[in-house]
Amino acid sequence: MTSYELFIAGQCANSLVALHNLQEVLERLPPGAVELTVTDVLSEPLKALDAGVLITPALLCRDHGKTRMLVGSMNTRERLVAWLKSGGPTMNDDGV
Amino acid sequence: MAYSSPDQAAALTIWQALFDALPAAVALLDAGGRVVAVNRVWEKVIGPFDRAAIARDPRESYARMGVRKGLWDDAVAQRLETALSDVVAERIESYNDEVPVTMGEVLWHRVGIVPLDRTSFDGAVAIHLDVTEQRRMRLELVEQAQILENANRELRQFTYVASHDLQEPLRTVVSYLQLLTRRCQGRLDEEATTFVGFAVDGARRMSSLIQDLLSYSRISSAVPKMEAVALGDCAEDVRRALHAAIEDAGADVRIDGLPVVHADPVQMRSLLQNLLSNALKYHQPGVPPVVAISARRLESAWEIAVADNGIGIDPEYQGRIFEMFTRLHPIGAFEGTGIGLAIARRVVELHGGTLRVESAAGHGATFLFTLPAL
Helix, strand or coil, X not given: CEEEEEEECCCCHHHHHHHHHHHHHHHCCCCCCEEEXXXXXXXXXXXXXXXCCCCECEEEEEECCEEEEEECCCXXXXXXXXXXXXXXXXXXXXXX | CCCCCHXXXXXXXXXXXXXXXXXXXXXXXXXXXXXXXXXXHHHHHCCCCCHHHHHHCCCCCHHHHHHHCCCCCHHHHHHHHHHHHHHHCCCCCCEEEEEEEEECEEEEEEEEEEECCCCCCECEEEEEEECHXXXXXXXXXXHHHHHHHHHHHHHHHHHHHHHHHHHHHHHHHHHHHHHHHHHCCCCCCHHHHHHHHHHHHHHHHHHHHHHHHHHHHHHHHCCCCCEEEEHHHHHHHHHHHXXXXXXXXXXXXXXXXXXXXXXXXXXXXXXXXXXXXXXXXXXXXXXXXXXXXXXXXXXXXXXXXXXXXXXXXXXXXXXXXXCCCCCCCCECCECCCCCHHHHHHHHHHHCCCCEEEEECCCCCEEEEEEEECC
């Protein structure tokens, strides 16, 4: 199973947009296809640092021992879907 | 951490090298204001990235870190925290201020807090630049400027008071010399009458000098009353005021396309009158003066030209003609005390412009002054 970890900064605008867009995209996938964890760097800064996350929002994708990271650029669904498609689970252009 | 490709690791190395090469202390701050990455200058000046400090107190911001390290006090920390939170919340575009930083001695840092690209990221960048030396020099300059301003003000006041107070005894000297001439008519021999005449002429000339000194002093200390001024109308007023001199000299005065400028109308008339009077006065013997007043638009200013066909000025003397009481001709050759151009230059300077002359002896002169465009 592909696991995603989204790092956000509390209620900051770009973090909220990233969370909203990611949830919307992942909800269209079959149940159990992916796992999403959300980490707030404001309350867990060390976890972010250990993951190499310096800037939020950041999305880590862990899949079969490989780790990819998307930093920022989650303000449009299209961009998010394009990144997820480039190395993640199979989905069409609508994220389904 | 693992990277998805070697290219990504290489790119990160390049960005770190660029970050380290910056001549200012730069730190990347997360949205909570914690330092999460620093460049080499920051390591040297403020200290290395301190993961253990975040472990001890995950809520310690960069502003509070400075207090803990004794770099700045609570008041500065409060300012920086407020600035950071305002930048992150987009209440302000960015923050820029000078703050005292204690590093053995008190240094001054220009601190900038700028957001990361707001369309994509939450967080900010803090930039510290040591401006201690520049600040010291700036304060010294301000102090020097203040001393000079005070000295100038006192000098202007002295000039005004001195010239004003000199008028009265001079009037008395002239009056009594004239009274002496009248009362002693027939009793003074020819030589004594000539001497008294010289004394009266000298006193009158001194009176003119004092009057001009007063005019210069008034202009120098006056704060221009700025308004929109049609220079064309000003020039027409001046032409009317100098009607007699124009007629006497048979002069042709042309006024062409002058702009509206932001200026003091009284001072503008004084300026144009001084330049036009000069052009009429220094004409070629037997050649009627032709004076053209015109304008040319520069990038952010107007350049006004007063050009004549007069006797011109030898380039050797052009630097001196704007000095007070400078005359290039013997007293009596031309009327006046030699203060007109000094007043003209002062008026132009008070309006933020410059006054210069282009001329060659025998080939006329063009006085050019600039005024900021509206």
